């Protein structure tokens with residue numbers, strides 16, 4: 001790949017490989033043949049930037065998108081006037097008219113939402129596109145079995161709707177041995193049969209790998225598009241999309257007995273060389289990586305020592321020959337040598353939280369068709 005990377009003189013960079021994003025979308029299309037593959041782009045496309053990610057996915061052939069919130073739907077509508085947009089949280093009471101005006105399809109999650117949306121849709125010239133969410137065992141959002149039964153007995157509530165999707169969500173999709181997956185699938189089939197027929201959707205990214213029974217008409221991958229392994233610890237079916245790099249600010253020598261960072265939580269045992277790096281928890285380096293995280297510098301893995309602070313971390317680079325690491329150079333904190341799942345594990349969390357927590361002041365570099373451009377840094 002030839003890159004013409006413009007390298008702004010910034011402290012930290014998030015590189016987003018849009019070609020890998022498009023390849024991952026195609027991978028899900030191949031994994032769910034004959035199925036409509038939507039893209040979940042909530043939370044600013046999992047922290048990577050709604051605009052560049054949604055445009056790339058649309059170019060890769062995606063026509064159906066999911067966001068969580070109305071505001072996200074409005075932002076996406078402004079970018080992509082022609083696509084189908086589902087809003088997972090459904091309307092907060094009073095926002096129904098905005099959904100209608102922006103052609104956003106609400107996912108109705110409760111009887112209150114069904115009633116309010118039915119009232120807003122009643123009397124329209126055409127039936128109004130709608131999605132229904134059935135709870136099949138997660139007890140998060142969605143109509144309970146009793147609520148589905150009540151709805152089925154009250155068909156005029158549904159009469160203003162063009163039901164585009166009946167969906168549910170898996171609680172344990174990444175654990176293919178978990179019996180809850182099959183129970184949820186069976187409950188989904190049972191509840192769907194109480195309602196008029198409509199296209200169905202159950203699987204998130206991990207759910208797609210549970211097999212074709214879980215695919216129905218439409219699948220809803222999120223995390224895997226953005227390069228995190230949806231079926232970790234099994235080998236990743238997707239390509240990495242993100243890396244995070246930050247500059248070395250200074251190299252310092254420390255003597256045995258010296259402490260490092262806030263709280264003096266690391267004590268140097270033998271004379272050491274330390275690299276102070278310009279990224280901290282404000283940039284998405286979780287504070288729980290204090291004394292646990294790692295970086296990749298000069299072809300080696302080196303440990304984070306001491307606490308992660310807001311703008312800085314400290315690495316022990318004693319094992320790197322002095323001429324191989326200098327102020328101004330970039331070290332990798334997430335990337336090909338430090339997969340995001342590994343970083344998440346070390347921090348005691350999941351890749352989703354690492355991605356959505358990436359800092360806003362890092363300069364974002366987007367690579368598309370082998371060419372890199374600078375995105376918004378703020």
Ligand SMILES: *Cc1c(COP(=O)(O)O)cnc(C)c1O
Pocket residue numbers: 040042088168169203204205206220221222223224
């Ligand atoms: C976030 C979300 C998804 C996408 O999940 P991933 O695990 O990121 O693939 C799909 N469906 C619903 C209802 C969601 O909330």
